[in-house]
Amino acid sequence: MASDNNLVAMADRLNLTFCRDHIEEIISETTNSRMNPREILQFVFSREISRREENRIRIGIMAAHFPRKCTLEEFDFSVQPCIDTAVIRELKTLSWAGSGSNILFLGPPGVGKTHLAIGFGLLAVKQGYSVLFKTAEALIKELSEAHEMGKLEQKMQKLAKVKVLIIDELGYCPFSANGSHLLFQLISRRYESKSTVITSNRPVSDWGLILGDTTAATAILDRLLHHCSVLTINGDSYRLLAAKKANLLAKNESLS
Numbered sequence: 001m002a003s004d005n006n007l008v009a010m011a012d013r014l015n016l017t018f019c020r021d022h023i024e025e026i027i028s029e030t031t032n033s034r035m036n037p038r039e040i041l042q043f044v045f046s047r048e049i050s051r052r053e054e055n056r057i058r059i060g061i062m063a064a065h066f067p068r069k070c071t072l073e074e075f076d077f078s079v080q081p082c083i084d085t086a087v088i089r090e091l092k093t094l095s096w097a098g099s100g101s102n103i104l105f106l107g108p109p110g111v112g113k114t115h116l117a118i119g120f121g122l123l124a125v126k127q128g129y130s131v132l133f134k135t136a137e138a139l140i141k142e143l144s145e146a147h148e149m150g151k152l153e154q155k156m157q158k159l160a161k162v163k164v165l166i167i168d169e170l171g172y173c174p175f176s177a178n179g180s181h182l183l184f185q186l187i188s189r190r191y192e193s194k195s196t197v198i199t200s201n202r203p204v205s206d207w208g209l210i211l212g213d214t215t216a217a218t219a220i221l222d223r224l225l226h227h228c229s230v231l232t233i234n235g236d237s238y239r240l241l242a243a244k245k246a247n248l249l250a251k252n253e254s255l256s
């Protein structure tokens, strides 16, 4: 009979990491539960599959570089009644990611645009899509630096490959003409095959100003909006609502 050490070495060689790390538990669990051979195989295979799924998601989340972890489940849609929940349900199917459609989250600061973008990004990672989160400022900086160093093509190829690219906070910092042109090149490459999720505090009518170039803005919007869900969130800032609530509670407490 193979010793545990031998079994661990074999599991490691086969890349069966669950078996490698839990050989003792597997033996005692399957013995105590009096599993038959078929049940033992089912038990071991299912644990191994779960382990691989967890690893894949962990690596996908790391590669996405989310600035924080927030989920769609944590989003309180009741405070933003202007968001059509039927649209959210449809977006949760991720058919947009499969078909290379885009999403724009527009609205003032604090209404949850970044939260939703991360939430959908996380869902996309779980479903097996490659995801990358960048602020607009960081993205343009990276592209401009790659351009200066003669490495633009490499950079573009890498960014064009990502299935879901989240560009956060478009509009907080105005772009140079070169920056807008680089963004246009990237959006063009991704057009109709990869999805881009953008958050912005400015309506699309202002994008000419943000991008510093009306022609580039029109060309970018033309491609982005062709297959796109636009969610405009007009409600109050969530932070402000939370502050108001806390204030109200404090007042009520002082009355009692």
Ligand code: ADP
Pocket: 070, 074, 075, 076, 077, 079, 080, 107, 108, 109, 110, 111, 112, 113, 114, 115, 116, 199, 238, 239
């Ligand atoms: P925006 O990107 O629109 O400026 P954020 O997504 O950064 O806003 O939201 C600000 C903070 O409020 C975050 O911590 C976010 O998780 C939280 N938040 C915003 N809207 C909601 C909501 N409807 N439900 C739960 N948390 C929310």
Ligand code: MG
Pocket: 113, 114, 115, 168, 169, 199
């Ligand atoms: Mg934001």
